[in-house]
Amino acid sequence: MITLFLSSILLVIGTGLLGGALFGRIRKRRIILLAAALVVWTLAGCAAKGGKEAEIPTVAPPTPTTAPTPVAEPTNTPAPTATPEPAAAPGESPLATPTLLPRAEAAFGKLVFPSARSGSLDLWVMDLTDIDHPVQLTSSQAADVEPRWSPDGSQIVFSSNEDRQYNDIFLINADGSDRRRLLDWPDSHEWGAAWSPDGKLIVFTSEKPGNYDLFVMPPDGGEEPLNLTQGFFNTYADWSPDGRWLVFTSDHGQGWDIWKMDVQACLEARRAGEIGSDVAACQPQQLTDNPDNDFFPRWSPDGSKIAFSSRRNGDWDIYVIDADGGNLTRLTTLPGNDSNPIWALDGQAIIFSRRPQNDWDLFIMNADGSDVRQLTDSPGQDRFGDWRP
Numbered sequence: 001m002i003t004l005f006l007s008s009i010l011l012v013i014g015t016g017l018l019g020g021a022l023f024g025r026i027r028k029r030r031i032i033l034l035a036a037a038l039v040v041w042t043l044a045g046c047a048a049k050g051g052k053e054a055e056i057p058t059v060a061p062p063t064p065t066t067a068p069t070p071v072a073e074p075t076n077t078p079a080p081t082a083t084p085e086p087a088a089a090p091g092e093s094p095l096a097t098p099t100l101l102p103r104a105e106a107a108f109g110k111l112v113f114p115s116a117r118s119g120s121l122d123l124w125v126m127d128l129t130d131i132d133h134p135v136q137l138t139s140s141q142a143a144d145v146e147p148r149w150s151p152d153g154s155q156i157v158f159s160s161n162e163d164r165q166y167n168d169i170f171l172i173n174a175d176g177s178d179r180r181r182l183l184d185w186p187d188s189h190e191w192g193a194a195w196s197p198d199g200k201l202i203v204f205t206s207e208k209p210g211n212y213d214l215f216v217m218p219p220d221g222g223e224e225p226l227n228l229t230q231g232f233f234n235t236y237a238d239w240s241p242d243g244r245w246l247v248f249t250s251d252h253g254q255g256w257d258i259w260k261m262d263v264q265a266c267l268e269a270r271r272a273g274e275i276g277s278d279v280a281a282c283q284p285q286q287l288t289d290n291p292d293n294d295f296f297p298r299w300s301p302d303g304s305k306i307a308f309s310s311r312r313n314g315d316w317d318i319y320v321i322d323a324d325g326g327n328l329t330r331l332t333t334l335p336g337n338d339s340n341p342i343w344a345l346d347g348q349a350i351i352f353s354r355r356p357q358n359d360w361d362l363f364i365m366n367a368d369g370s371d372v373r374q375l376t377d378s379p380g381q382d383r384f385g386d387w388r389p
Contacts, residue, residue: 109344109389111351112137112147112156113362116380123147123158123176128344128364131375137176144170146191149388151199155219156386157182159191159204169193169204171219182221192236195219197243203228203263205235214248216267228266229284231277239263240299240323247297247306252284256293258308258321259284287325296340299323300347300367307331307341307350318352318369331369343367344387351375353383 108128114121118136121143126134138144142162149156154174159167162181167189169182183190188208195202201216206225212233215225228246237248246263249256261284269281288294290312297308300320307320313330316337320329332338336356344351347367354363360381365372376382 109387110153111342111344111362111375111385111387112149113376113382113385114143114145114147114158115376115378115382117378117382118380121145121380123156123172125174126375128375134376137172138179143167146193146384148194148386149174150195150219151197153388157193157195157202157219159193167191169202182219183217183225194238196239197241203237203239203246205237214246216263226267226270228261228263228270228282229277230275230279230282234259236296238298241301241303245299247287247299248284249295249297249308250284253286253289255291256295257286257290258288258294258297258306258325259286260323261285285325287321288328294319298341298343300343302347307343309339309341309352318350320367329369331365332372338363340384342385342387346389351385351387353385 111126111128113124113126115124115134116122117124118139120141122139123137123144124134125137137156140160140162142160144158144160144162145167147156147158156172156174158170158172160170161167162170164186166185166187168184169190170179171182172179182202183204185206185208188206190204190206190208193202193204196216200218202219203214203216204225205212206215209227209230211231212235213230214228214234214237216228217223217225229250232250232252234248234250234252237246239246240260244262244264245260247258247260250259251257252259261282266279266282269279274281287306288308288310290310292310292312294308294310294312297306299306304323305320306323307318309316310319311317315335316339317333318331318338318341320331321327331350332352332354334356336354338352338354340353342351343349344364349364350367351362351364353360355361359379360383361377362375362382362385363372364375
């Protein structure tokens with residue numbers, strides 16, 4: 001509109017100049033006015049043309065229809081170290097109810113996890129058929145973390161720094177009631193607790209001996225904790241489904257790797273009074289051997305595989321191995337850190353913590369690494385959970 005108005009003004013001025021050229025008395029001045037009128041009319045014509053071109057609407061380009069880059073299928077060897085393209089994985093729909101198993105036979109089960117969405121790290125429970133409405137179990141200024149269900153689902157063991165600067169082992173009922181301290185070692189950290197399959201023992205890590213050792217004790221606190229490892233640094237233990245083995249992270253070798261121990265044989269030796277890190281029955285077997293860190297191992301429900309997180313390819317990713325350490329398979333390959341794997345849906349899925357940028361959230365995928373879906377999306381970190389049917 002502005003250009004059209006300008007062209008009109010120029011036409012009026014040009015007409016006036018033309019009148020002066022036609023009726024002026026001085027010949028030289030008439031020639032100058034005629035030339036000026038022609039110049040002004042030329043400018044008016046250009047302005048009018050430009051105004052018409054400016055008013056032509058711009059046509060937006062069509063939306064690209066290129067399909068997203070698929071997630072690489074896991075292989076039996078670690079994937080190359082090249083960083084994948086930062087594209088969203090297919091199926092990573094935020095807050096979508098998982099569709100990993102048919103609902104005909106059983107519900108998806110429940111997930112207990114710590115979250116800082118309420119301001120401090122508290123324990124929450126999520127029904128996987130209703131992931132939009134988790135229920136808060138604990139509410140305190142302490143950091144309640146690393147929850148694990150008892151085998152019958154009636155209790156939860158976890159670590160908390162309630163009332164002091166050190167973490168201790170606590171128990172609550174499944175509904176959040178009857179919070180009590182299982183172990184009262186006031187001057188050392190205890191963490192990483194897990195129930196034995198029969199519910200009679202809880203294994204945990206303590207720094208009380210001066211390094212990180214694995215201890216076991218009954219959940220009623222009726223016996224003193226028994227030190228299994230007595231040497232090196234050992235943490236984040238998990239029981240095999242038959243209760244015979246413990247898998248854990250240890251620096252027993254050249255770095256933090258995954259090891260396993262015949263816990264039944266070691267318990268017999270310790271109860272018989274055999275002490276020290278060189279007791280034959282308590283010698284661990286090394287499952288991974290990598291210069292970087294392997295952490296947070298978890299047995300599959302059928303005992304055939306062990307999931308863990310590793311930084312061997314730059315970022316933290318989820319891997320699985322056979323129970324004897326063979327057949328290493330990388331499951332996650334996207335940029336960001338993936339950690340703390342949890343077997344779910346009777347071994348057909350793995351829940352894990354993911355931090356693409358600054359915050360941890362919970363995701364779920366099939367046991368082969370496919371069909372990644374987001375479970376939580378809160379500003380407080382969601383991590384270190386446990387699943388039960």
